[in-house]
Amino acid sequence: MEEVKNILLCGVGGQGTILASxxxxxxxxxxxxxxxxxxxxxxxxRGGSVFTQVRYGKKVYSPIIGQGSAxxxxxFEAMEALxxxxxxxKDGHIVVNDYRIQTATTASGKEGYSENIMETLKKKxxxxxxxxxxxxxxxxxxxxxxxxxxGALAKLMKLEDLNWDAAIAACVKPQxxxxxxxxxxxxxxxxx
Amino acid sequence: xxQLLTGNxxxxxxxxxxxxLYASGYPGTPSTEIxxxxxxxxxxxxxxAPNEKVALESVIGASFAGARSLAAMKHVGLNVxxxxxxxxxxxxVNGGLVIISADxxxxxxxxxxxxxxxxxxxxxxxxxxxxxxxxxxDFMKTxxxxxxxxxxxxxxxMTTRVCHSxxxxxxxxxxxxxxxxxxxxxxxxxxxxxxxxxxxxxxxxNIKALEEYSNSTELNxxxxxSKKTGIIAxxxxxxxxxxxxxxxxxxxxxxxxxPLPMEKIKxxxxxxxxxxxxxxxxxxxxxxxxxxxxxxxxxxxxxREGELNPDILREALLSTxxxxxxxxxxxxxxxxxxxxxxxxxxxxxxELGKLKDIITVSDIGCYGLAPKDIAICMGGGFSVAHxxxxxxxxxxxxxxxxxxMGDSTFFHSGMTSMLEAVYNNSSxxxxxxxxxxxxxxxxxxxxxxxFNLKEEPTNLTNIEEVAKxxxxxxIRVINPLDLKEVHETLQWGLSFTDPALIITRYPxxxxxxxxxxxxxxxxxxxxxxxxxxxCIGCKACVKTGCPSILFDSTTKKAxxxxxxxxxxxxxAQVCPKNAIIKEER
Numbered sequence: 001m002e003e004v005k006n007i008l009l010c011g012v013g014g015q016g017t018i019l020a021s022x023x024x025x026x027x028x029x030x031x032x033x034x035x036x037x038x039x040x041x042x043x044x045x046r047g048g049s050v051f052t053q054v055r056y057g058k059k060v061y062s063p064i065i066g067q068g069s070a071x072x073x074x075x076f077e078a079m080e081a082l083x084x085x086x087x088x089x090k091d092g093h094i095v096v097n098d099y100r101i102q103t104a105t106t107a108s109g110k111e112g113y114s115e116n117i118m119e120t121l122k123k124k125x126x127x128x129x130x131x132x133x134x135x136x137x138x139x140x141x142x143x144x145x146x147x148x149x150x151g152a153l154a155k156l157m158k159l160e161d162l163n164w165d166a167a168i169a170a171c172v173k174p175q176x177x178x179x180x181x182x183x184x185x186x187x188x189x190x191x192x
Numbered sequence: 193x194x195q196l197l198t199g200n201x202x203x204x205x206x207x208x209x210x211x212x213l214y215a216s217g218y219p220g221t222p223s224t225e226i227x228x229x230x231x232x233x234x235x236x237x238x239x240x241a242p243n244e245k246v247a248l249e250s251v252i253g254a255s256f257a258g259a260r261s262l263a264a265m266k267h268v269g270l271n272v273x274x275x276x277x278x279x280x281x282x283x284x285v286n287g288g289l290v291i292i293s294a295d296x297x298x299x300x301x302x303x304x305x306x307x308x309x310x311x312x313x314x315x316x317x318x319x320x321x322x323x324x325x326x327x328x329x330d331f332m333k334t335x336x337x338x339x340x341x342x343x344x345x346x347x348x349x350m351t352t353r354v355c356h357s358x359x360x361x362x363x364x365x366x367x368x369x370x371x372x373x374x375x376x377x378x379x380x381x382x383x384x385x386x387x388x389x390x391x392x393x394x395x396x397x398n399i400k401a402l403e404e405y406s407n408s409t410e411l412n413x414x415x416x417x418s419k420k421t422g423i424i425a426x427x428x429x430x431x432x433x434x435x436x437x438x439x440x441x442x443x444x445x446x447x448x449x450x451p452l453p454m455e456k457i458k459x460x461x462x463x464x465x466x467x468x469x470x471x472x473x474x475x476x477x478x479x480x481x482x483x484x485x486x487x488x489x490x491x492x493x494x495x496r497e498g499e500l501n502p503d504i505l506r507e508a509l510l511s512t513x514x515x516x517x518x519x520x521x522x523x524x525x526x527x528x529x530x531x532x533x534x535x536x537x538x539x540x541x542x543e544l545g546k547l548k549d550i551i552t553v554s555d556i557g558c559y560g561l562a563p564k565d566i567a568i569c570m571g572g573g574f575s576v577a578h579x580x581x582x583x584x585x586x587x588x589x590x591x592x593x594x595x596x597m598g599d600s601t602f603f604h605s606g607m608t609s610m611l612e613a614v615y616n617n618s619s620x621x622x623x624x625x626x627x628x629x630x631x632x633x634x635x636x637x638x639x640x641x642x643f644n645l646k647e648e649p650t651n652l653t654n655i656e657e658v659a660k661x662x663x664x665x666x667i668r669v670i671n672p673l674d675l676k677e678v679h680e681t682l683q684w685g686l687s688f689t690d691p692a693l694i695i696t697r698y699p700x701x702x703x704x705x706x707x708x709x710x711x712x713x714x715x716x717x718x719x720x721x722x723x724x725x726x727c728i729g730c731k732a733c734v735k736t737g738c739p740s741i742l743f744d745s746t747t748k749k750a751x752x753x754x755x756x757x758x759x760x761x762x763x764a765q766v767c768p769k770n771a772i773i774k775e776e777r
Contacts, residue, residue, distance in 0.1 A: 002586050012527065025358060029196050036324075037196070037358040040300050047739045048529035062435035063324075063428075064355035066503030068514035086519045102742055103527040108734050109743065111525045124517050 004057035005157065008066045010084045011076025012101045013050050016146035019171060020074075021052040023150060027159070027167035028056045038063040047104075049080060074153050075123075076132075076146065077101050078117045085124055094127040095152045095191065097145065128152060128191045135186050144176075144183035151187020160188065193725045197361045199354040202325035203292065204229035205363060206332030211370030212236055212262050213287070214254035216247040218604065219633040220266030220452065221301035222355040223294035227264055228636075232643050235367065240636055240645045242268035243570070243604040248291065255289040256381055260336050260373035267295040267308045272605065274311070277345070281315045282391035284343035286373050288336035292348045294355050297472045301352075302570070304554065305498070307473040308367045312450035316395050318402050319347045319450035320411070321427040325359040331447060334411065340373075342398045342405075349449070351472065353428040353499070356404025364370050403451045412449030418442065424457065424477065424488075428500070431599045433470045435502040436510070442670050452477060452482050461486045468493075468509065472500045476578055504769030531561050533740035534701030534716070534758025537625050538562075539672040542736055542762060543679045547686075549591050551584075553577035557598040558631045558700075564596070571605025573597040573623050576652045578613040578691075581620040592686055594621045600630035600638040602655060607662065613691045614663040622664070624655055625672070628709060629702040635703060642708060655695055664693045672696035675765045701758050718759030724749050726771035733763035733772060 007024070011017045021037060028035045033056040040050070053065050070088045074095045075081030081096040089096065096118070106113040114120075121127040130152060132145035147168070154160055167181050197205065207215065215238040217227050228573070231238040241247035250435040254261040255570050265273060269291045277291070284639050293311065296302040312319035320335050322328040335346040380394075402571040406412060421441040425433045426449045433443065439455050442458045446453070461467045469478040478490035493508045494500070505756065506512055531538050541562040544552065554564040555573040568576055577595030584591040594614070597606045602624050613620050630636040637643040642652040656667050666688055670677050678696070685692040699709050722733075729748030740756035741763055743749075752772075764772035 013529070025196050029194070029360060035196055035360060038353060039356055039358075047527075048533065049527040060359075061429065061431045062502050063353060063359065064501050066501055066506070066514060068516035080527075082522050083524045083527075085522065086516050088517055090515055090517060102739075103525050104530045104539070104739065105528070106525045106738055107739070107741060107743055108737070109731065109745070114522075114524050120522065124519075140567070 004055055004060055006055040007041070007157065008051060008065065008070040008073045008084060008087050008137075008155065009054070009076070010049070010051040010080045011049050012080065015050075015076045017050055017052055017076055020150045021044070021054055021148040023147070023167045023171045024054055024153070026170050027162040028054070028163055030167065031162050034058060034060045035059045036063040043087045049083060051084060059083060072153060072156055074149050076149060079114045081121055082114055082117060085121065088125055090142040092125055093156045094125050095156065096121060096123055096127060096129055097132045097151060098129050099131075099133060099145075127154070130187070130190050132187070135190055136183050139186050140179040144180050147180045147183040148187035148190070151184040152191045155188040155191050193232065193364050194360050195363050196358045197325045197329075198356055198358050199322065199325050199328040200225035200356070201229050202329040202361050203322075203332060203348075204233070205349065206329035206360070207262050208233040208236055209329070209365055209367050210333040211260050211368045212258035212336070214251060215262040215264065216241045216250045217264035217691070218242070218244045218247055218269055219630055219634055219636040220269050220294070222296060222350075222352040223264050223266045223269070223292060224559050224633045224636065225355075226292060226294075227645060230262075232540055233367075235369070238645055240638065242639055244273040245459070247619045248273040248280075250278055251289060251291075252276060255287045256375065257286070257629075258375050259287040260370050261287055261289050262292070263290075264292040265294070266302065266737065267293055267306055268302065268309055270311060272570070274315075275315075277311070278315050279383055280345050281317050281395055282383050283390055284391075284394070285339055285345060286375065287370070288339035289345045290332065290335045290339060290348050291345055292350060295349060297351055297608045303567070303631045305473060307476060308347070308349055309449065309476045310474070313476075315347075316399055317345050317347050317450075318342065318448070319349055320447060321349045321449045322354055322447065323427050323430045323445070324354065324355070324548075325361045325674045327447060329353060329361055329363075331411070339403075342402055344398055345489045347450075349427070351428055360435040381482075386690055399451055403454070406448050406451050407455045407638070409448050412453045413445055414460060415443040416443060419463055420465045422460055422467045423470055424460070424467065424481070425470040426477075427472070429470045429472050432500055432505050449477070452480055454480075457481055458486060459490070470494060470500075470505065470621070497503045509587070528720065530737055530739055531558065532701050533738050533756040534760040536627055536672045536696065536698035536701070536760070537735055538738060539675055539760070539762050540623070540625060540678055540696050542683055542766065543675055544594065546679075547682060551577070551580060551591055551593045552594055552596065553580065554596040555601055556632075557601055559596060559598060559625050570601055571597065571609045573601070574606060574609035575612045577620045578616065580620045581618040582616070585619060592619070592621065596623045596624060596625065597627040598631065599628065599640045599655065600622060600636070603639045603653065606659060609689075610659060610664065610693075611662050617690050619689045620691050621682075622691055624693070624695045626655060626695050626697045627703070628697070629700050629703050635700070642706065659693050664691055666690075666692035667695070668693075669695045669697050672698050673760050673762060675762065703762070705749070716758050716760070717777050718774050719754045719757045720759055720761060720764055720772050720774055721750055721754075722750050723771045723773060724751075726769045728771075729770055730768060732766045732768060736743060736762050736766060738763060
């Protein structure tokens, strides 16, 4: 693959974006891609907005992407998808978890939480809305909702043939391997 | 074997491969994971020091004793360590000595975005700048070898994007054990003026010799592409330039960045039509290149403030932009970082916020997320508050200053800050928020936690005993989650005309409790629940800022997210209707 592909994962600190991106990067490296990934640590862990950028291809230079260049935006939280939509390429996909987390300012009533999020997103780009918590609960535990979203991402980026079983096994505790593999499959099926 | 590593993981690996024996530092984003990774390798002694100055000093001792030694810190940490650095430049080293400075362009987690490339120039020491994880690992070996060859500490500058980005690293090489270089008593280790004069000459000779090295080393290489544009870049900026220009430019990529390879730069400049210096933050290279009589484009187009990225370069240098989705109609609420659910700091700030005529002088740590009026630097909480209090008192203002810092910050540089307030006697109220760990950077041990970097038990330093020894006469230790106790203690603390100290002691809500913690604080096994019948929708609980409290604007009722709630009961204590009940989890 000559072309570099760009993936943006976003959400709220503590939602498991890091684990999902770890599994993703693992599978991509295993498939022989050059991979660069960028996260911001530190203050963003305290319930702030978080985002991880994953780039892969034959040769990748910058670890970060800019506006209008993500092939896919996977948002673990509804409003965060709106926040980062400007990073998406015009023909990019959005996978958004139908899950809302209030912010300090919305919880205290200083400002409102965005409305009509899914409608807005659908107007902007090719959007897949997933109730990842419900899908994850169906296959075992709501905790694996991050891996459900990863499954959807893999499908839309045509990465189904990567060795996901091995990547999952390398990144989660042995007792959670099977449940996460199931969650991954359920995520793939959710966007097919 | 290849692995995807962060720059911090890679640099730790590189130091281990280079045979480093001794490492010290103080946690600070984005440098923290360097020592956290180095401790995982056998054959290396690594420690958290109370601050960056003593970390570097201990590393100097280790180097003089013959070991390859490493100090790691964030950019502002090097300010703290600057005193030993400037003399170390004169003394030189015995075992190789490398100092990592992790700068934070864009202030992802810092109070300023100072450019530590200036330190190489002012302290007269060589500088290396890796641009990805592979280089972060590989350059380490060169750095140690150069340090020993040129009798000089090496500054190793990384930035947030290099530290925290992951890229592929070949880790097939193992460790080269470096035998100790025998310690011998030498004049250079004792820089009295007469000796220092000679040492200064040595420094200038070595810098001269390193200019030649800089021109010949493969760390500074040319990649020819179109000769219409020639780009000089180092670190992450090089990757952004490659991203934007690809083969449409030629590159002089610098890995060894001080002293600059001026001959190589002159040669490169001659070959290209337009020379552009692409650097983040200050025009450090640009100024020197221009001073050498070479024409170049730089900060007249590329911003001096903030972190660079491909978009910024594209717009600044090519005047083009990626097509983007129109987002002008999109509005999102801010999502700032907040104190965690169950954070013990919340109780303290809940009560402090009620007091009138108070100036809150805080410093660097999680508690900086709480409301404050002033913050400058690590350990500044007490001394800045002391100075302000003196002026208010002298001008007969009724304003009272409360200086606040965390446990790790107290040990870092708060002890001298406390002594300033005691020695010069102001009516400042001192507060140490002791959450039994270094919180903000992700739970590093400190002198008050009873454990070292290796998580082994070690000597424990008690904050109130230190304060007593420093001369504080009024000291109380309280539970910050007991609002009544906090309120009364604040009144007590503000009743004195000399410094009083309140220590709020309760473990960080995210901390893994030690055996001692468990016996002292018990284990939180409860949650809080809102009785919807009693809730009047007054939002008193919401105003505590706890992220586990939700408010339904239709039903006008509060509720609690039990997955986040730790049962700290601050919300229950502020509820005027006793509508919040504590229950077993």
